Amino acid sequence: xxxxDQEYREMFMAEALEYYxxxxxxxxxxxxxPHEGAALNELFRLMHNLKANARAMGFxxxxxxxxxxxxxxxxxxDKERSFGGDLARVVFMGxxxxxxxxxxxxxxxxxxxxxxxxxxxxxLVRGEAPVLxxxxxPETEEEASKKMELSDLxxxxxxxxxxxxxxxxxxxxxxxxxxTLAQEIxxxxxxxTAQHLFRISDDLQYSVMDAxxxxxxxxxxxxxxxxxxxxxxxxxxxxxxxxGQDVQIDRNVLQIITDALLHLVRNAVSHGLExxxxxxxxxxPRVGQMQLSxxxxxxxxxxxxxxxxxxxNTEAVRKKAVERGLVTAAQAARLDERGVWAxxxxxxxxxxEKITDISGRGVGLDVVKLALDSxxxxxxxxxxxGKGTTFTLVLPTSIAVKxxxxxxxxGRPYAVPLMHTDTVLALHPGQISLVGGLLVTHxxxxxxxxxxxxxxxxxxxxxxxxxxxxDDLVGPQQVLVVNYNSRRLGLVVDxxxxxxxIVIKPLSKPLDxxxxxxxxxxxxxxxxxxxxxxxxxxxxxxSRRD
Numbered sequence: 001x002x003x004x005d006q007e008y009r010e011m012f013m014a015e016a017l018e019y020y021x022x023x024x025x026x027x028x029x030x031x032x033x034p035h036e037g038a039a040l041n042e043l044f045r046l047m048h049n050l051k052a053n054a055r056a057m058g059f060x061x062x063x064x065x066x067x068x069x070x071x072x073x074x075x076x077x078d079k080e081r082s083f084g085g086d087l088a089r090v091v092f093m094g095x096x097x098x099x100x101x102x103x104x105x106x107x108x109x110x111x112x113x114x115x116x117x118x119x120x121x122x123x124l125v126r127g128e129a130p131v132l133x134x135x136x137x138p139e140t141e142e143e144a145s146k147k148m149e150l151s152d153l154x155x156x157x158x159x160x161x162x163x164x165x166x167x168x169x170x171x172x173x174x175x176x177x178x179x180t181l182a183q184e185i186x187x188x189x190x191x192x193t194a195q196h197l198f199r200i201s202d203d204l205q206y207s208v209m210d211a212x213x214x215x216x217x218x219x220x221x222x223x224x225x226x227x228x229x230x231x232x233x234x235x236x237x238x239x240x241x242x243x244g245q246d247v248q249i250d251r252n253v254l255q256i257i258t259d260a261l262l263h264l265v266r267n268a269v270s271h272g273l274e275x276x277x278x279x280x281x282x283x284x285p286r287v288g289q290m291q292l293s294x295x296x297x298x299x300x301x302x303x304x305x306x307x308x309x310x311x312x313n314t315e316a317v318r319k320k321a322v323e324r325g326l327v328t329a330a331q332a333a334r335l336d337e338r339g340v341w342a343x344x345x346x347x348x349x350x351x352x353e354k355i356t357d358i359s360g361r362g363v364g365l366d367v368v369k370l371a372l373d374s375x376x377x378x379x380x381x382x383x384x385x386g387k388g389t390t391f392t393l394v395l396p397t398s399i400a401v402k403x404x405x406x407x408x409x410x411g412r413p414y415a416v417p418l419m420h421t422d423t424v425l426a427l428h429p430g431q432i433s434l435v436g437g438l439l440v441t442h443x444x445x446x447x448x449x450x451x452x453x454x455x456x457x458x459x460x461x462x463x464x465x466x467x468x469x470x471d472d473l474v475g476p477q478q479v480l481v482v483n484y485n486s487r488r489l490g491l492v493v494d495x496x497x498x499x500x501x502i503v504i505k506p507l508s509k510p511l512d513x514x515x516x517x518x519x520x521x522x523x524x525x526x527x528x529x530x531x532x533x534x535x536x537x538x539x540x541x542x543s544r545r546d
Contacts (some may be wrong), residue, residue, distance in 0.1 A: 009105065012057050016102045019046045023095050034083040044073040050098070061111050062101040068121035069094050075125065090120050090130050158251060161212050168205050169401070169503035173522045175201045180525050209398045212252070216294040216303065217245025219254050223265055223292055230269040237276050237287045238269055244294030249301045250398040253375060257303070257393060260371040264305045264391050265292065267365065272389055273309035282386065284308070299403065300419070301395045308388040312381075314340050324349060338486035341381045345369040345485070368393075369485070373535045375399055376417045376518070379485060394419070402504060404521075406497035406529070407480060409454050413529045414493075415502055415521055420534035422481040422488060424496055429473040437467040438545065441479070441490060448481060449545070450490040456537055457516065465544045484538040491537070504531050516540065 023046055029039040047070035054063035069091065075081040083091070094117055101111045120130035175197055182194035220242050231238040273279075273288035280286055291306040318332045321343045327335070335343075343349055347366040372379055372393065380392040396402065396419060403418040425443070432450065433440045439450040455465065479490045504519040518533035 008057065012053055012059075013102065013106045015053060016050060016105070019050050020095070020099050020102055022046055023098070027092065027095060030083055031088065037077075040073060040077045044070060044077060047073060059101070059105060059111065061114060062098065062105070064118065065094060065098055065101065065114050065121075068118055068125070069098075071125055072121060081124065081127075086130050086132065087124055089132065090117070090124060093117060094121060156211070158212075161208065162252070165208050165212070168201070168208050169505075171201050172205055172401070172501075172503055176523065177526055205401065209250070209401070212250050212398070213248040214251045214254060215245055216247045216249055216254065216301070217242075219258060219261065220245050220292055220294065223261075226262065226265055227269055227290060230266050234270055235275060236269065236273055238273060238290055239287050240290045240292060242292050247294040247296060247301055248397070249294075249395065253301075253395055253397075253399055256375055256399075257371050257377075257395065260368040260393070261303065261305070263365055263367050264393075265290075268305055268307045268309070268389070268391075271310075272307040297394070299397055301397055303393045303395065304390055306388065306390040311385040311387050311389055312341055312344070312383040313385060317341065317343060321346075321349065338381065341383065342485045342487065344381075345379065373533075376402060376419045378419060378483070381486065401501050403499065404502045404531070405480065405499050406523075407453070407478075407491075407493040408495050408497055409457070409493050411494075413497060413523065413527065414453070415500075415529050415531045416480060416482065416491075416534065417518075417531070418499070420482045420484055422483045425479040425481060425490070426476045427479055428476055429470060432470065432473060432477065434468060434470050439468045439470070439473075443481060443488070443490075446488060448488045448490045449541070450477075450479060450492055451541055452492040453480075456491075456540055465541075482534045482538070484535045487538055487542075489538055489541055502529075502531070 023043060026039040026043050026046075029036050030043070033039075047066045051063045051066035051070055054060070054066060072081065072087075072091065076083050081087060097112065097114050097117050101114070104111045116131075120132070123130050175194075179194045179198055182191045185191075223242070224240055227238055227240045268290060269288075273290070274282065274284070276286045279288065289308045291304065293304050293306070295302050295304075314337050318335065318340050321327050321340070322329050322332050326343055326346050326349060332340070345365045345368055349366070368379065368391075371377075372395075375396060376399075377396065378394040380394065381389070382392075383389040404415040405418060405421055405424075406413050406415055408414070423443070425441070427441055431441055435447075440447050441450060442448070451465065451468075478493050478495055480493055480496070481488055481490050483489075500523075502521040504521055506519055507514070507517060515536040516533055517530045518536075519531045521529050521531060523529050
């Protein structure tokens, strides 16, 4: 398996060879017409990009040559120097040296020495004549031919990968059907072929998914400027630390959570962190600390935004939620700490008394919840008053194929994304209590309300749920504990079927208007299976519980 350094080196090589080819082409254009402005502008841009990329990778000698050529092309563009004669000769030599250096990087060899070239480039920049000798004559055509080569990497548009992944998804569905049929028929040759198809399609699926992975750093590395700008506008001093930029995630997942992460970071600086004077008065260092990090947890990617600021004032949030009509006073009183924090992400909630471009924590944070819901992700909040707050986005590595648990209710299968499942329980009636008309069990020292899944799926109306009764409990109850927004809910099902990776397809009209379903998938038996939307189920239960 390639290391991250190898991958970055290959990416650098792919771009550098492309730049080198473009330089040679534009130099030929410039030689034919020394006043060709488009060619000059492009050569300046190519040298600037190559310089920046080389220095970022630690290839400083290569970056220095590109920097000198960039300076010279700038002078030519500004008509302070003319392209021709010895200047043109040295420039062509410089591009040849760049090509040799790029190839040396690709071969993991020492870069060729370029002191004489750099000295001549310095002379030309100062307006002096270069020092050339016979040994620096251009190579013959037979000799910029032996060195011609193509990159091993190609650039692919994301939409092409999306289309390929959709086709692989269709293949996976049919593969499962073939496997099921082969097992039912029992023909050894057919079964062996089906198993071979299963292995090949699995490899193909994960190869395509791997091609869509990018380092989280392509997004995280944009945030130092964001933090600086917000801190400057708020007269705050903030130090940002980044980590985990090499963690890999599906490019589409990263695209979807970009705005959500921007809101979290901006609000952490604006409202989470105190002013320098407030921090000093509270006995804290003058400079606020923020960490933006990525890490992996099983098959998920976690992106955390942590600050050492004020923390969340739970009682103030509870009071504000009642004032804004998000919950009644009675509902707010029953919420535990995490339940109150979840209100920060409700549409329309804000702790700010005055709305500005950058206001208090909560403004626009419903964007975070919407983005996570669309991915089947989760949000975790941890906070300590006066010490700081940590928001954790729990994201799937890929949105193309999702792990799910298949359950059965009234003879029909349903798929529940594993992202939202905590555990499965077989509860005897004695392990279930009746509290305020609700069935409740205790799991990990937390009271978990129970509700039959069929009741949420089939009951009509929007009034309170019917009062539960223990008289209906006969024998062990199969319970799937799901978790959304730090709220646990036990779904009572008829039985558990199996765990399975599924390809989720969107529902067609008019079924796409039903919030409780996040899509549909096809099982190996050919049976259509609805995918449950756990956030929607949880919201429905909460709205009908009171």
